[in-house]
Amino acid sequence: MQKTNFAEETLDPADWAATRALAHRMVDDAINHLDAVRDRPLWQAMPESVQAGFAMRIPQGPQPLDQIYSDITSHLMPHPMGNIHPRFWMWYMGAGNFTGALGDFLAAIDGSNLGGGNMAASQMDRQVTGWIREMMGFPETASGTLVTGGSMANIIGLMAARNAIAGVDLRQYGVDAMPQPLHFYASDQVHSCHFKAMNLLGLGKGSLCKVPSDEQFRLDIDALKEQIRSHRDQGIKPACVIATAGTTNTGSIDDLSAIADLCAAEGLWMHVDGCIGALIVIAPDNRHLVAGVERADSLALDLHKGLHAPFDVGYALVRDRRQHRLTFAEDAEYLQKTSRGIAAAEFLHDYNLDTSRGFRALKIWMMLKEHGVEKFGRLIDQGIAQARYLTERITLEPMLELMAPTVTDVVCFRYNPGGLDEGALRDLNIEIMLCLQEAGIAAVSDTTIHGHHCLRAAICNHRTRRTDLDLLVQETLLIGGNLVITSN
Numbered sequence: 001m002q003k004t005n006f007a008e009e010t011l012d013p014a015d016w017a018a019t020r021a022l023a024h025r026m027v028d029d030a031i032n033h034l035d036a037v038r039d040r041p042l043w044q045a046m047p048e049s050v051q052a053g054f055a056m057r058i059p060q061g062p063q064p065l066d067q068i069y070s071d072i073t074s075h076l077m078p079h080p081m082g083n084i085h086p087r088f089w090m091w092y093m094g095a096g097n098f099t100g101a102l103g104d105f106l107a108a109i110d111g112s113n114l115g116g117g118n119m120a121a122s123q124m125d126r127q128v129t130g131w132i133r134e135m136m137g138f139p140e141t142a143s144g145t146l147v148t149g150g151s152m153a154n155i156i157g158l159m160a161a162r163n164a165i166a167g168v169d170l171r172q173y174g175v176d177a178m179p180q181p182l183h184f185y186a187s188d189q190v191h192s193c194h195f196k197a198m199n200l201l202g203l204g205k206g207s208l209c210k211v212p213s214d215e216q217f218r219l220d221i222d223a224l225k226e227q228i229r230s231h232r233d234q235g236i237k238p239a240c241v242i243a244t245a246g247t248t249n250t251g252s253i254d255d256l257s258a259i260a261d262l263c264a265a266e267g268l269w270m271h272v273d274g275c276i277g278a279l280i281v282i283a284p285d286n287r288h289l290v291a292g293v294e295r296a297d298s299l300a301l302d303l304h305k306g307l308h309a310p311f312d313v314g315y316a317l318v319r320d321r322r323q324h325r326l327t328f329a330e331d332a333e334y335l336q337k338t339s340r341g342i343a344a345a346e347f348l349h350d351y352n353l354d355t356s357r358g359f360r361a362l363k364i365w366m367m368l369k370e371h372g373v374e375k376f377g378r379l380i381d382q383g384i385a386q387a388r389y390l391t392e393r394i395t396l397e398p399m400l401e402l403m404a405p406t407v408t409d410v411v412c413f414r415y416n417p418g419g420l421d422e423g424a425l426r427d428l429n430i431e432i433m434l435c436l437q438e439a440g441i442a443a444v445s446d447t448t449i450h451g452h453h454c455l456r457a458a459i460c461n462h463r464t465r466r467t468d469l470d471l472l473v474q475e476t477l478l479i480g481g482n483l484v485i486t487s488n
C-alpha cells in the first residue's frame, strides 16, 4: 500500500537566520583571506592529520554546516595550490579575483542552465561572448562560446576545422568516410592539449605534424611549406595550421600574419591557440606582437589566465557562425524551441559539446564592467614589463643564465655556477625550484627547451610587484649557492 503520511523534505536550510549569519562570516573570512594573501606562505605541505580528513567515508547522516565550514577553514584553506599568491609564476595561471568569485556565487544562486533558454542569463552570455569577439577584432558574423578552459576551446576550433575541410559529412559518416587522410600542423612548441584533441577527433595524434621552431621558438614557415608540399605529394590532405600566440614553454608568438597568408594561399584552416597570448591584443604597449590574430578561422582563449577569472572559463571563437553551428548543433524531440516562454531562444549548447552549461558569463560580465577592458589590457602590459625587468635582473647576475628570448610574460632561466654538465644542472635547478616551493617563497616551474632544462617564471599575476621578482632572484642565488657548497 502506498505510504501517504511521509514528511516532505527540501535542501533549503531549516534556519535561514543562522545560515545568513554563517554566510556573512564566510564572506568576511574570504575577504580577510585575500587581503592577507601576501603574508602567508605561498604553499605548504599538508600534514598527515589533514590528509586523513580526505580519506573519511561518505557521510550517511547530517552534520551542522558551521562544523563543516570549520573543517574547510582548518583543512582546505591553509593548503591551496598558491596561484592567488603574488609570487606564483608556475605553469601559466591567472591569480583569480574577488569580483569573479562573487560572480560564481551569484551564478549559482541564479541557478540557470546555460544550455540555453529565454532568460536574462542567456542574454548575458550572448553579450559577453559578443564583447570578447569585439575585443579580439572579429566581425559580427563570427560566433563565440564560453567553455571550461583552453583545452576545450581548442577542441571546439579544431573540430570545426576538421568538419569544414574533410570533404565529407563527418557528422553523419565519421572519419572512415574521408576520401583522404587529414593532417594538421603546429610548431614543436605546441601545447599537449592539441594531441588530446587529435585523439578525440578520431584523427590520431600522428596526424598532428610538428614543424620545427626557429631560435626564437616560432614556427618555421619554410619548414611548414615543405611539409605541406610533401604531404600533398603523398595524397594526404593538409587541413589546418595551429598557430600559437604565446607558447607554453617560452611565451613566443608565431608569425600570425605569415601563417594567415600561407593558409589563404593553400586553402587551409587557420586556428590560433591564443590561450596565453591572444589577449595581448587589448594591451596598448604590446598589441603589435599578435598582429594577424584577427585573421584566424578559429581562436581559443583562456579567460582564467589573461583575465584572471576564477577557474574555470575559456572561450572559443569561430569566424564562420554557420560552420560553427553546423559542427555542433543537434536536434532532439525533448529540446524543441517554442515561440514563447522559456524555450523561446536559440540553444547556446549548439556551439559546443555540452548540453548543460554553468553560468560562466556572469563573473566575466561583472569583472569587465567593474574594471573596463582597458585595465585588463594595462595588466597584461604590466606582466610583460615585469618579465622584461626579471630578464634584465637575470642578465646582470653571472650565476644566472637566460635560456630563451623574453617576448611576452614568460622568462626561462637557470642557475648555472659553471663547470656542471646538463644533467647536473638539471638536478640542481629542480632542487632550487622545490626548495623555493617548500619554503613557501615562490613558485616557478621547469621545462626543457631545444634540449636544455631550465626554470620558467610565467608572470600572469596581477598581484606581483617588482620587489617580488627581486626576491626570486635573491633566493634563487642563495639556495643555488648553498646547494653547490653542500654538494662539494
Ligand SMILES: Cc1ncc(COP(=O)(O)O)c(C=O)c1O
Residues within 6 Å of the ligand: 092, 148, 149, 150, 151, 152, 154, 191, 193, 244, 246, 247, 248, 273, 274, 275, 276, 302, 314
Ligand atoms: C598554449 C596553451 N594552450 C592550451 C592550454 C590549455 O588550457 P587549459 O589549461 O585552460 O585547458 C594551455 C595551458 O596552459 C596553454 O598554455
